[in-house]
Amino acid sequence: MPDILAALLLGILEGLTEFLPISSTGHLLIAQHWLGARPDLFNIVIQAGAILAITLVFRRRLWALGTGLGERENRDYLAKLAVAFAVTAVVGLPVRMMGWELPETVSPIAIALILGGIWMLVAERLAARRPASMQITWTVAILVGLAQVVAGVFPGTSRSAAAIFMAMLAGTGNRSAATEFVFLVGIPTMFAASAYALLEHFLDSGADPVAWGELGVAFAAATVTGFIAVRWLLGYIKQHSYTPFAIYRIVLGAALLLWLPAGD
Structure with missing residues (x-):
């Protein structure tokens, strides 16, 4: 497959999955298992394309x-x-500076997908017992920040899922209010992560060359599909739960563990 087409597909995948609680990074790494690996810079910067979509929606x-x-x-x-x-x-930031890198195999992502799906099923039922509060407390804000770090360290966890359900369990029982807060927090978070990744690249004289054309195509695709995905999700959660996404995660993770050879 031509590299530019692969980049386009990865951008579309990023835009569709960044805000759905199914882990965009996990899906990107799974797709790259067959489409060819990309540097961490590619994976982080195209996420900014999806975040640009959030900025436009909100x-x-x-x-x-x-x-x-x-x-x-x-x-x-x-x-x-x-x-x-x-x-x-x-x-x-200290975690990043210590040399943390994305995994090279799919197995840990598959496990994270399954555990995250189970966590979502349990968390949504616990949150349903709480009053449907629209309030964002200081505790919610702190825990959402920590949830984003956990999701960043364990690809497959899903930043949006970890943070949304943390907010719901910590007191914001309303799905729409929790989702909006998490999405808005994602704007500075992912733009900052992209800027930091770009700075690291330019300061590293030995860094691998970047195909900027492919990165641009993927960024644009992530923006367009991200906008569509967010508009759909915001309407969906007004009347539906996140349970179907949890089931999808568990099924996908299990299928990957059963299908992939050991060590992949």
């Missing part, structure tokens, strides 16, 4: 927050977004 909400600083509610919400991002940065 542009009115972001504008309202930015222009409504005179209202205490808006200042409080922005402060909690900043705290969640700060926790992710403070805890996650």
Whole structure:
């Protein structure tokens, strides 16, 4: 398969899976098992394309927050977004600087998909017993930040799933409110991760060359498909649970473990 076509497919896959609680990084690494491996820079930067889609979807909400600083509610919400991002940065940056890299085999991702699916089934049932609060507390903000770090360290976990269900269990019982907060936190988180990956690349004189054309195609594809996926998901969760995604994760993870040879 031509490299540019493979990059396009990976970009589409990233956009479709970044915000669904099924792990975009996990799906990218699984796809690259057959389409050819890409450097970590590729995987991180195209995620920024999907995050650009979130920025476009929530542009009115972001504008309202930015222009409504005179209202205490808006200042409080922005402060909690900043705290969640700060926790992710403070805890996650040392992990990155210690040389953490994405796994080269699919097996750990498959296991994470299964465990994450089980976690989602349990967490959603526990959260359903809580009042359907729309409130984002300081505790929720801190735990969402920590959940993002855990998801980053264990590909297959899913940043959105880990953070959304952490928010729901910590007190934000409303799926839509928890999802919106997590998606908004993802904007600075993933843009910062992409910027850091680019900085590392340019400062590393021995870094492998990057096919910028392929990266651009994948970035654009992730933006377009991410926009479509987010708009669909925001409508879906108003009337439905996340259970189908949990079942999908478990089935996919089990299929990968059964199908792949040992050590893959």
